[in-house]
Amino acid sequence: MLTILLDGIAYGMLLFVLSCGLSVTLGLMNFINLAHGAFAMLGGYVTALLMSRAGVPFIATLPIAFVVPALVGAALERTLYRRLYGASPLDQVLFTIGLVFMAMPIANFFLGDQPQQVHLPAWLSGRVEFHGVGIGVYRIFTIGICATIATALQIFLVGTRFGARLRACVDDARVASGLGVNVDMMFAVTFAVGSGLAGLGGALAADVVGGIDPSFPLRFMVTFLIVVTIGGSNGILGALVGSLLLGVLDVAGKYYVPSIGAFIIYFVMVVTLILRPQGLFVRGDGR
Amino acid sequence: MSAPVLESRGLSRRFGGLVATDNVSFTIEPGARQALIGPNGAGKTTLINLLTGVIRPSEGAVLLQGEDVTALSANQRVRRGLARTFQINQLFPDLSPAESLGLAIGERNRSGADFWRVAGGGKAMLAEIEELLTRFGLEAAMDRPTRTLPYGKQRLLEIALALACRPRVLLLDEPAAGVPEHERHDILAALAALPADVAILLIEHDMDLVFNFATRISVLVAGRLLCEGEPKAIAADERVRAVYLGEEAHG
Amino acid sequence: MIAAPASPGFERIAAHLQRRARWRWSEVAFWLALLAAVLAFPSRAGFFNEILIAGLFALSLDLILGLTGIVSLGHAAFFGLGAYAAAILSSQGLADPTLGLLIASALSGALGLATAPLLLRGSDLTRLMVTMGIALMLGEVANRNADITGGADGLNLTMGPVLGLFPIDFTGQRNAALYSLGVLFLLFVLARRLAQSPFGLSLSAIRENRLRAGALGISTSRRIIAIYAVAAAYAGAAGALLAQTTQIVSLDLFDFHRSADVMLMLIIGGAGYLYGGIIGAAIFIVVKDVISGATPEYWEFWIGAMLVVLVLVGRERIAAHARRTLRMLVPLKGRAA
Numbered sequence: 001m002l003t004i005l006l007d008g009i010a011y012g013m014l015l016f017v018l019s020c021g022l023s024v025t026l027g028l029m030n031f032i033n034l035a036h037g038a039f040a041m042l043g044g045y046v047t048a049l050l051m052s053r054a055g056v057p058f059i060a061t062l063p064i065a066f067v068v069p070a071l072v073g074a075a076l077e078r079t080l081y082r083r084l085y086g087a088s089p090l091d092q093v094l095f096t097i098g099l100v101f102m103a104m105p106i107a108n109f110f111l112g113d114q115p116q117q118v119h120l121p122a123w124l125s126g127r128v129e130f131h132g133v134g135i136g137v138y139r140i141f142t143i144g145i146c147a148t149i150a151t152a153l154q155i156f157l158v159g160t161r162f163g164a165r166l167r168a169c170v171d172d173a174r175v176a177s178g179l180g181v182n183v184d185m186m187f188a189v190t191f192a193v194g195s196g197l198a199g200l201g202g203a204l205a206a207d208v209v210g211g212i213d214p215s216f217p218l219r220f221m222v223t224f225l226i227v228v229t230i231g232g233s234n235g236i237l238g239a240l241v242g243s244l245l246l247g248v249l250d251v252a253g254k255y256y257v258p259s260i261g262a263f264i265i266y267f268v269m270v271v272t273l274i275l276r277p278q279g280l281f282v283r284g285d286g287r
Numbered sequence: 288m289s290a291p292v293l294e295s296r297g298l299s300r301r302f303g304g305l306v307a308t309d310n311v312s313f314t315i316e317p318g319a320r321q322a323l324i325g326p327n328g329a330g331k332t333t334l335i336n337l338l339t340g341v342i343r344p345s346e347g348a349v350l351l352q353g354e355d356v357t358a359l360s361a362n363q364r365v366r367r368g369l370a371r372t373f374q375i376n377q378l379f380p381d382l383s384p385a386e387s388l389g390l391a392i393g394e395r396n397r398s399g400a401d402f403w404r405v406a407g408g409g410k411a412m413l414a415e416i417e418e419l420l421t422r423f424g425l426e427a428a429m430d431r432p433t434r435t436l437p438y439g440k441q442r443l444l445e446i447a448l449a450l451a452c453r454p455r456v457l458l459l460d461e462p463a464a465g466v467p468e469h470e471r472h473d474i475l476a477a478l479a480a481l482p483a484d485v486a487i488l489l490i491e492h493d494m495d496l497v498f499n500f501a502t503r504i505s506v507l508v509a510g511r512l513l514c515e516g517e518p519k520a521i522a523a524d525e526r527v528r529a530v531y532l533g534e535e536a537h538g
Numbered sequence: 539m540i541a542a543p544a545s546p547g548f549e550r551i552a553a554h555l556q557r558r559a560r561w562r563w564s565e566v567a568f569w570l571a572l573l574a575a576v577l578a579f580p581s582r583a584g585f586f587n588e589i590l591i592a593g594l595f596a597l598s599l600d601l602i603l604g605l606t607g608i609v610s611l612g613h614a615a616f617f618g619l620g621a622y623a624a625a626i627l628s629s630q631g632l633a634d635p636t637l638g639l640l641i642a643s644a645l646s647g648a649l650g651l652a653t654a655p656l657l658l659r660g661s662d663l664t665r666l667m668v669t670m671g672i673a674l675m676l677g678e679v680a681n682r683n684a685d686i687t688g689g690a691d692g693l694n695l696t697m698g699p700v701l702g703l704f705p706i707d708f709t710g711q712r713n714a715a716l717y718s719l720g721v722l723f724l725l726f727v728l729a730r731r732l733a734q735s736p737f738g739l740s741l742s743a744i745r746e747n748r749l750r751a752g753a754l755g756i757s758t759s760r761r762i763i764a765i766y767a768v769a770a771a772y773a774g775a776a777g778a779l780l781a782q783t784t785q786i787v788s789l790d791l792f793d794f795h796r797s798a799d800v801m802l803m804l805i806i807g808g809a810g811y812l813y814g815g816i817i818g819a820a821i822f823i824v825v826k827d828v829i830s831g832a833t834p835e836y837w838e839f840w841i842g843a844m845l846v847v848l849v850l851v852g853r854e855r856i857a858a859h860a861r862r863t864l865r866m867l868v869p870l871k872g873r874a875a
Contacts, residue, residue: 089662095849101842266675365755379746393736402737407555430554
């Protein structure tokens with residue numbers, strides 16, 4: 001049972017890293033970015049290809065898996081996304097679906113539809129015994145890295161001036177702008193970092209989900225959205241709790257009640273939305 | 288002395304630590320011409336939202352024609368005779384004034400859920416639409432989308448829509464707000480011509496309008512009812528002057 | 539009581555309020571053209587059938603999105619349910635298509651009725667999520683219960699003749715298209731009537747300003763639930779038609795792709811005036827046919843590009859241009875969603 005729990009936590013942490021960018025984008029720019037999974041896919045591909053084609057060690061690919069999607073995200077944000085910040089939710093949804101529909105065939109065209117595998121280095125494979133319970137080394141690694149990222153993000157948001165300005169923007173962008181905060185830059189940087197984190201999450205998740213293929217963005221789009229919906233758009237804490245909850249429920253559900261499997265997370269989402277339409281974590285003003 | 292047509296008893300509303308409405312109890316008599324005034328942020332719109340059912344009170348009750356409607360939703364209260372206008376126009380941008388009024392009248396007649404008959408039939412309804420259009424000077428624009436109307440006309444339509452519900456009580460939230468000078472007197476004339484049997488509660492900042500219109504004034508300050516009375520008495524009241532003069536000194 | 543002679547004001551108001559009630563010649567021409575196309579090109583019957591069914595599906599979305607302003611990314615749930623219901627009914631021995639259609643449609647309507655309350659609270663994003671979630675759940679349920687639904691393999695079915703007279707299986711493709719056209723036309727007429735009614739007007743009001751609609755005494759929740767159930771039933775009918783005329787159903791009917799495609803069809807054709815779904819479906823399927831001939835695997839890319847361009851240029855601007863041209867031909871309800 002402990003194994004299941006740890007597996008669930010590991011999965012949940014992965015989901016957190018993958019989704020926190022989406023959560024902050026939603027909370028900050030009120031923008032529904034259904035194309036978020038495409039950035040994760042990009043990061044996963046970067047790692048897989050660097051390892052298989054250029055022999056780069058796994059760990060070394062991770063920073064690159066962050067940077068490349070971050071740059072792409074920044075470029076797209078400056079050129080396309082920012083035109084739609086004030087648009088209706090329907091428009092945003094249609095636009096980002098359009099982007100996903102474009103991204104997937106592009107991936108297919110360049111890389112084929114077979115999943116690109118990420119082969120973990122030997123020191124990350126295998127299991128360790130801990131008080132009689134077997135835990136995968138990669139699970140521990142994943143939990144460790146993601147927890148570090150989560151902590152770093154939280155410290156950054158709370159402890160730095162940039163973080164303070166970011167929180168001000170989230171609360172009220174107009175007022176923040178009036179106070180001299182460069183809101184445009186905030187949006188761009190936030191979007192870039194969120195996309196970068198998605199890419200990093202994609203790289204980390206590649207092994208867990210059996211490789212990266214062009215259908216990844218669509219397959220996981222719903223999962224990301226569920227995390228964000230359950231966790232609310234209150235930023236780090238909400239996304240973390242939502243991810244962990246989802247990770248554990250999904251893994252435990254599939255193990256204990258395989259006949260319902262994926263059903264559980266959809267069910268949880270619908271129930272959450274019925275009880276609390278704004279998600280589990282609501283900002284003070286209920287926005 | 289007939290029963291009040293609208294009454295609030297100990298109405299309170301808190302938002303977290305903020306007390307927006309504080310134990311407000313007052314009545315509106317049938318056919319009243321009453322005004323609610325108070326400085327900015329006094330909680331006038333919150334009170335209206337409480338009375339109309341847009342938000343729920345933390346404490347207290349709202350009685351409409353003697354019936355406790357505190358648990359009823361906004362649209363249920365409308366059906367029982369309570370209508371309102373909004374401070375910022377809440378209209379149907381792509382529907383025409385005639386359609387909007389026809390809609391309101393149809394809903395009142397309980398034919399709103401009819402999904403088979405073509406809308407806009409019936410002599411009685413047409414007569415009523417025409418009467419309202421004429422009364423508010425909207426005949427010329429009656430078939431154009433509402434969003435093409437000038438702001439003053441839209442404001443008049445806002446009042447006309449509320450009136451189309453044939454309410455017993457009508458709450459007007461700053462009907463002259465934002466209306467350009469040359470269109471203001473249309474609003475004033477419309478207010479003066481409202482049916483005598485409808486009780487009116489007017490929220491306004493414009494003191495000329497208030498003193499011209501109201502026979503009874505309630506003063507709301509920081510969510511609490513400061514005082515109530517005839518216009519002359521209110522105008523002379525020291526506390527009211529302090530509130531407004533104090534505001535002017537700072538503002 | 540003697541009726542007073544109607545004054546000029548009366549006439550004007552009445553004419554204005556009922557301006558969309560009469561059938562324009564262009565509408566009659568539209569339907570005759572559809573009929574003529576199916577009759578004149580029997581070899582392309584399957585193609586027309588696809589357009590008609592997609593058109594009905596898009597029409598059902600128009601009832602909630604275009605008319606009432608409810609966004610949904612999971613409308614395929616009702617489409618898939620209708621299709622599978624019709625398929626399962628047929629495999630249980632109910633060979634009569636029309637009865638199967640009615641039952642399947644009613645089942646979808648019931649699901650719509652049950653899930654509509656979930657849409658009332660929360661923002662548009664919540665609605666998108668909930669509708670998506672329901673479609674996915676239904677797909678999962680269908681997947682898991684392979685003994686009934688055939689799982690990943692889907693189901694094949696055989697249908698009896700419509701009204702006992704007109705076979706619609708693979709020997710009667712033209713009949714199948716006519717069957718679909720008949721159902722589409724009938725449901726369209728009903729929808730048109732509904733949109734013109736006081737009920738339909740109140741739905742427009744809910745779309746334009748839900749707060750004000752409530753402030754006029756409209757019980758917005760009840761109306762939304764009602765139209766959502768109707769739209770679900772319509773989508774179920776479209777699904778049932780698909781199952782009955784193509785004799786095959788598969789799990790991809792619940793896919794997110796289906797919900798996204800139908801929304802795109804409606805947006806292309808223009809939401810809010812009931813013809814947009816059929817027109818959009820026709821354009822979508824024709825373009826898809828053309829592009830698929832050239833680059834089959836990358837059809838999805840062009841849909842995506844179309845969506846992106848559509849949104850960036852502005853649906854309203856495109857719709858306004860289109861509306862100006864169409865205004866003379868068709869009685870329009872107005873704006874795109």
